[in-house]
Amino acid sequence: MSQIVLQAKGINKSFHDPITIQILKDINFTVNKGEFVSVIGKSGCGKSTLLYILSTMDTDFQGELLIDGESTRNKKEGQLALVRNEKIGFVFQFHYLLNEFSVLRNVMLPGLKLGKYSEEEVEHRAMQKLKILGIENEAHKMANQLSGGQKQRVAIARALINDPLIIMGDEPTGNLDKKNGKIVFDIFQELAQEFKQTLLIVTHDNEFANSTDRIIEMEDGRIVKL
Amino acid sequence: MNIKLLLTIAKSLLLARWRQTLVAAIGVTFSITMFITLLSFMSGLNDLLDGLILNRTAHIKLFNEIKATKDQPIDLSDKFKSSYHFIHSIKPSNARQEIYNNGAILKALHSDNRVKGIAPKIIAQVFYNVGAIDITGVINGIDVEAENKLFFFNDYVTAGNYIDLLNVPNSIILGKGAAEKMLANIGDVIQITTPKGDRIQLKVVGFFQSGLVELDKVQSYCSLTTTQKLLGKSSNYITDIQVKLNDMTTAPILAKEYANTFGIDAEDIQTANSQFETGSSIRTLISYAVGITLLIVAGFGIYNILNMMIYEKMDSIAILKATGFSGKDVNTIFVVIALSIGFFGGLVGLLFGFGLSSLIDQIPFNTASLPTIKTYPINYNPKFYTIGITFSLITTYFAGLFPARKASKIDPVVIIRGK
Numbered sequence: 001m002s003q004i005v006l007q008a009k010g011i012n013k014s015f016h017d018p019i020t021i022q023i024l025k026d027i028n029f030t031v032n033k034g035e036f037v038s039v040i041g042k043s044g045c046g047k048s049t050l051l052y053i054l055s056t057m058d059t060d061f062q063g064e065l066l067i068d069g070e071s072t073r074n075k076k077e078g079q080l081a082l083v084r085n086e087k088i089g090f091v092f093q094f095h096y097l098l099n100e101f102s103v104l105r106n107v108m109l110p111g112l113k114l115g116k117y118s119e120e121e122v123e124h125r126a127m128q129k130l131k132i133l134g135i136e137n138e139a140h141k142m143a144n145q146l147s148g149g150q151k152q153r154v155a156i157a158r159a160l161i162n163d164p165l166i167i168m169g170d171e172p173t174g175n176l177d178k179k180n181g182k183i184v185f186d187i188f189q190e191l192a193q194e195f196k197q198t199l200l201i202v203t204h205d206n207e208f209a210n211s212t213d214r215i216i217e218m219e220d221g222r223i224v225k226l
Numbered sequence: 227m228n229i230k231l232l233l234t235i236a237k238s239l240l241l242a243r244w245r246q247t248l249v250a251a252i253g254v255t256f257s258i259t260m261f262i263t264l265l266s267f268m269s270g271l272n273d274l275l276d277g278l279i280l281n282r283t284a285h286i287k288l289f290n291e292i293k294a295t296k297d298q299p300i301d302l303s304d305k306f307k308s309s310y311h312f313i314h315s316i317k318p319s320n321a322r323q324e325i326y327n328n329g330a331i332l333k334a335l336h337s338d339n340r341v342k343g344i345a346p347k348i349i350a351q352v353f354y355n356v357g358a359i360d361i362t363g364v365i366n367g368i369d370v371e372a373e374n375k376l377f378f379f380n381d382y383v384t385a386g387n388y389i390d391l392l393n394v395p396n397s398i399i400l401g402k403g404a405a406e407k408m409l410a411n412i413g414d415v416i417q418i419t420t421p422k423g424d425r426i427q428l429k430v431v432g433f434f435q436s437g438l439v440e441l442d443k444v445q446s447y448c449s450l451t452t453t454q455k456l457l458g459k460s461s462n463y464i465t466d467i468q469v470k471l472n473d474m475t476t477a478p479i480l481a482k483e484y485a486n487t488f489g490i491d492a493e494d495i496q497t498a499n500s501q502f503e504t505g506s507s508i509r510t511l512i513s514y515a516v517g518i519t520l521l522i523v524a525g526f527g528i529y530n531i532l533n534m535m536i537y538e539k540m541d542s543i544a545i546l547k548a549t550g551f552s553g554k555d556v557n558t559i560f561v562v563i564a565l566s567i568g569f570f571g572g573l574v575g576l577l578f579g580f581g582l583s584s585l586i587d588q589i590p591f592n593t594a595s596l597p598t599i600k601t602y603p604i605n606y607n608p609k610f611y612t613i614g615i616t617f618s619l620i621t622t623y624f625a626g627l628f629p630a631r632k633a634s635k636i637d638p639v640v641i642i643r644g645k
Binding site: 058077078084098099100162 | 231637638
């Protein structure tokens with residue numbers, strides 16, 4: 001029996017503007033430690049919405065979400081921020097780096113926020129992560145001087161900095177060409193296999209999904225295949 | 227650690243758009259500069275105008291007013307105690323203007339520690355003789371040294387040396403207007419007629435200019451002894467005692483006390499010059515109102531710029547929140563941004579304000595009525611600088627707080643999904 005990292009219990013979510021539409025209907029599933037899970041489904045089936053709920057950024061839902069065995073209900077905004085900081089690494093479709101900072105600094109920021117290590121140590125760890133992703137040479141460039149593929153790799157390095165319980169990705173390859181998409185996918189695979197990193201990736205790329213450990217398929221707000 | 231991190235993030239955000247930051251800071255700098263300059267200048271002028279009167283006026287003036295006594299003889303009679311008295315045409319008796327027993331009063335005032343200093347004075351009505359014409363005038367017999375110490379007599383002596391009043395026997399310092407009427411120069415001997423009809427010759431040793439033209443046409447100054455001599459009075463004759471207090475605000479209370487203790491009339495400065503008090507407080511009010519308006523306008527400028535900044539930084543805020551920064555952290559970052567704009571802009575504003583007011587201080591300002599003033603007056607009161615920096619911090623804090631609160635409430639999902 002492997003350890004459960006993330007558990008969704010009866011999650012329902014509706015949008016009320018302009019009319020009430022139920023987006024997610026009774027979502028139940030678990031993600032175990034070390035699993036590489038992909039969520040697929042057509043556009044508008046609610047997979048991104050689900051991911052935002054799972055990442056604690058969206059708190060407006062019914063049901064219960066347990067991260068590392070702890071319920072996120074009744075947690076204040078500040079506490080949820082701490083959970084995100086410590087336990088979740090996030091990779092978006094668009095890279096979302098802070099252009100005001102260097103690559104290295106971008107990677108370091110969540111680590112500095114956690115404050116578990118000294119600044120020197122965080123820097124050292126950030127360099128290590130960049131090395132894993134093969135972009136250590138770009139460390140001192142400003143974030144907006146990198147190519148799209150490189151930026152996405154920096155975003156992954158940033159997601160890794162606090163050794164999170166789980167990395168969540170919202171179509172991390174969606175905005176990249178095939179070659180860069182392949183590189184990013186290979187990195188995820190490497191993380192899953194070599195570092196036993198738990199990954200939960202939302203994608204509409206079936207090829208990508210097929211090479212993951214487990215596929216969760218969604219349709220019209222329900223899970224149709226676990 | 228956390229605060230240090232937030233500070234470095236705020237610094238990076240500020241420097242990333244340094245032009246925008248500069249514009250915001252210049253807004254604050256400009257308003258603080260104008261605030262300091264305006265207040266220094268206005269209050270300098272205010273002090274000057276107040277000084278015109280207040281420097282020359284005793285806080286309490288003790289004198290004997292010519293008036294009918296309150297207790298008429300009939301009041302003292304037991305026979306008419308229960309009657310109502312109709313007395314018409316009461317006239318003051320042939321009372322002396324001098325202050326009785328003034329030696330004892332002076333001694334008592336000298337030992338009173340609320341009193342900064344006293345200057346006895348004689349006021350004598352005279353006629354200046356210009357050929358066949360007599361011009362009415364007033365000679366103030368003064369204790370020259372005390373008068374200079376307490377009422378800056380020397381500042382108003384525009385020609386000649388004030389101390390000559392003591393050194394040269396039978397000397398006079400003429401009011402500028404009076405001197406012009408009499409065509410008198412320094413060293414000339416003029417003739418005056420005393421109320422008793424005696425003609426006396428006095429040597430002109432200086433000119434006096436108070437800034438109030440009407441006054442200068444009439445007033446002249448002699449030493450106490452000269453005045454006593456020309457009135458034919460003994461050396462203990464004085465008509466006024468001018469008292470300067472350590473704390474001017476206590477004048478009305480002390481005036482009453484002295485009037486009771488010494489049994490003479492006492493007039494305090496607040497009663498004698500109430501219009502100045504009102505005028506100067508209104509002028510101060512106006513300058514503060516203008517200054518604070520400037521700061522508030524600057525505050526709105528900062529508010530706009532920060533608002534814009536936050537819209538530009540939506541993505542950054544979202545990403546900071548997604549990677550574990552709380553709303554409070556984001557709030558802190560933007561408040562720090564606003565405060566540092568306020569602090570540095572304000573600090574430079576203080577320097578510029580000081581510079582600009584020193585510059586105004588160099589501009590020549592010559593006016594016939596103000597002999598001691600050569601340049602525009604400036605008041606370098608540190609209070610203005612304290613108010614300036616405090617207010618710039620407060621306005622920028624609030625200007626930053628509202629956009630910052632908005633930023634802290636932004637739901638990262640809304641921004642990320644909006645893409």
